[in-house]
Amino acid sequence: MVRIARMSEMDLSSPEAGCWRLEHSYSRLPGLLHVAVGPTAVRAPRVVAWNRSLAAELGLEAGSDESRRAKRAEIFSGNELPPGAAPLAQAYAGHQYGHFTTLGDGRAILLGEQITPRGDRYDVQLKGAGPTPFSRRGDGRATLGAMLREYAISEAMHALGIPTTRSLAVVATGEEVWRQDGARPGAVLTRVAASHIRVGTFEWAAARRDEAALRALVAYTLQRHFPELVGAENPALALLGGVIERQARLIAQWMSVGFVHGVMNTDNMALSGETIDYGPCAFMEVYDPATVFSSIDRHGRYAYGNQPEIAQWNVARLAEAMLSVLHPQEETAIALANEAIGGFGKSFERHWLAGMRRKLGLFNEEPEDLALVEALLTWMHAAKADFTNTWAELETLAPEADGKSEFEAWRAQWRARLGRQPQSAEEVARLRRANCPAVIPRNHRVEEALATAEAGDMGVMEQLLEVLAAPFDHTRARAMAEFRLPAPDGGAGYRTFCGT
Ligand code: AMP
Numbered sequence: 001m002v003r004i005a006r007m008s009e010m011d012l013s014s015p016e017a018g019c020w021r022l023e024h025s026y027s028r029l030p031g032l033l034h035v036a037v038g039p040t041a042v043r044a045p046r047v048v049a050w051n052r053s054l055a056a057e058l059g060l061e062a063g064s065d066e067s068r069r070a071k072r073a074e075i076f077s078g079n080e081l082p083p084g085a086a087p088l089a090q091a092y093a094g095h096q097y098g099h100f101t102t103l104g105d106g107r108a109i110l111l112g113e114q115i116t117p118r119g120d121r122y123d124v125q126l127k128g129a130g131p132t133p134f135s136r137r138g139d140g141r142a143t144l145g146a147m148l149r150e151y152a153i154s155e156a157m158h159a160l161g162i163p164t165t166r167s168l169a170v171v172a173t174g175e176e177v178w179r180q181d182g183a184r185p186g187a188v189l190t191r192v193a194a195s196h197i198r199v200g201t202f203e204w205a206a207a208r209r210d211e212a213a214l215r216a217l218v219a220y221t222l223q224r225h226f227p228e229l230v231g232a233e234n235p236a237l238a239l240l241g242g243v244i245e246r247q248a249r250l251i252a253q254w255m256s257v258g259f260v261h262g263v264m265n266t267d268n269m270a271l272s273g274e275t276i277d278y279g280p281c282a283f284m285e286v287y288d289p290a291t292v293f294s295s296i297d298r299h300g301r302y303a304y305g306n307q308p309e310i311a312q313w314n315v316a317r318l319a320e321a322m323l324s325v326l327h328p329q330e331e332t333a334i335a336l337a338n339e340a341i342g343g344f345g346k347s348f349e350r351h352w353l354a355g356m357r358r359k360l361g362l363f364n365e366e367p368e369d370l371a372l373v374e375a376l377l378t379w380m381h382a383a384k385a386d387f388t389n390t391w392a393e394l395e396t397l398a399p400e401a402d403g404k405s406e407f408e409a410w411r412a413q414w415r416a417r418l419g420r421q422p423q424s425a426e427e428v429a430r431l432r433r434a435n436c437p438a439v440i441p442r443n444h445r446v447e448e449a450l451a452t453a454e455a456g457d458m459g460v461m462e463q464l465l466e467v468l469a470a471p472f473d474h475t476r477a478r479a480m481a482e483f484r485l486p487a488p489d490g491g492a493g494y495r496t497f498c499g500t
C-alpha cells in the first residue's frame, strides 16, 4: 500500500519535504486522456542514482543525511507519495513501426507538475512504478539496467545541449523482474519532462473522434509549450507549425552528434521538442547513415540516416490527427496540413547545415558549404572513420594510408574556406570545440558501467556520468583518453534490446 505523507508528518525543516509544489493542469483535460492510478509499493527501495543539480533546479534539493536518503528512496520508488501528488497514467495511441495501435502509460505514473523556484513547470513521472489500466500484458516494471541506461544517456544529451527529458533518480526496488533473458533487478526511474504530450496523445483523441478533446489539447499544448503562439488565428495550424520547427531542429541536433533514437514511433515524439523515451538508442561510432542498433528494427526503419524522414512522417500523423480542428472543410484542412508538412525538409536542412557550419568553425555562409560538408561525410563513410573523433580532430587528423590523400585534399579546401572569413584561428577553434563533443556515451563504456552497476558497484557508472556531464571539455577529455576510444571492433556489431 502506498502511503500519502501529510504535510504535518513531514519534516518541514527539510528542504526536500518543504519544496514540493505539485500542480495538476493535465488532469483537468478531458477524462479520456488520463486515468487516476497510484504506484504499487516495492519491497526494498534503495537509491542508486540521484541527480543533485536537477533536484536543485526543481527546488527539491536535500541534504545527504541518512533519514533524508531513506525518505528519498520511499518517494522515488513510489512507496510514498509526496505532498500534493495526484498520480495518474496518461492515455495515448501511436504508430509503432508504421502501424497504428492504442497504448497509454503501461508502467509510468505521473505524480504531478512540479513548479520550480524559477516558476517553470515540469512533469515528474515514475517509470516502472507498477501496472496501470494500460499495462496490457506488461508487468508495469522496469529493469535497473534499462533505467540506468536512460539516466546516463538522457543526462548526456542534456550536457550536449540537446533538448531532452531529464532523469532525477533511479531507485532499485529490491525486487526481480522477468525479461526474455531471465530475472533482472528491478528499478524505478524518475523522469522529468517539459510535458509528456506526444503525437500519440493527439492520435488517441482523434481515434476516439473527440473533437472537443482535440481542441482542448491544442489549446493546452500551445499554452504550455508555445505561449508565443497563443491567440493565433488558427490555433491548430500554429501548433503544427511550431511542432514542425522544433522537431526539425531537434533531429538536426541528433544528427550532429550521431545519436540514433532507435524507436521513433509517434508515441515517442514529444510535442515539447524534447527527446523522449530512451529505449534502444545509442550513439553511432563509425560513420554510416545505415547505422541501426535496435535488435528489433530489422528493416532499418529507424536508421541514423532515416531520422529526418521519419520525423516528417510522424508530424504528418500529427497533422492527420488534427485535421478536424485544422479547418471545418476537410479539403482545406488537408491542403493546410500538406503545406505545413512540406516545410519540414527545408527547416531541417537549414538547422542541419547551420550545425555543420559550426562544427567546421564557419561563421558566415557560402553556397559551396553544403558540398564541403558532404565531401567530408563521404570520406568518413568510405574510410569507416569514427564520427565523433573525426569532427573533433579535423586539424590534426592523420589518416592511415587508405583515404589519406583524399582527406588531405579535403582539408586543404576547408583551410582555404576558413581563410575566406575574418575570424581568427582561435575563434574558429573555440566555435568548433563548443560544437564537436570530445566525449559521447560510447556503447562499450555504457555497457561496462551497466554490467558493474547491475553487479552492485556504481563506481564505474559514476565516473562515466561525470565524464559525460562535460562533453565539450576537450582539455579534460585528453587526460581521460579511455573515454574517447572507439570500441575495439568499431562498434559494428553492437545491438540494443527493447528488453526494458
Ligand atoms: P515504449 O516502447 O517504451 O515506447 O513502450 C510502448 C508501450 O508499451 C507503452 O504503452 C508502454 O507503457 C508499454 N510498456 C513497455 N514496457 C512495459 C511493461 N513492462 N509493462 C507494461 N507496459 C509496458
Ligand code: MG
Residues within 6 Å of the ligand: 267, 268, 277
Ligand atoms: Mg514510449
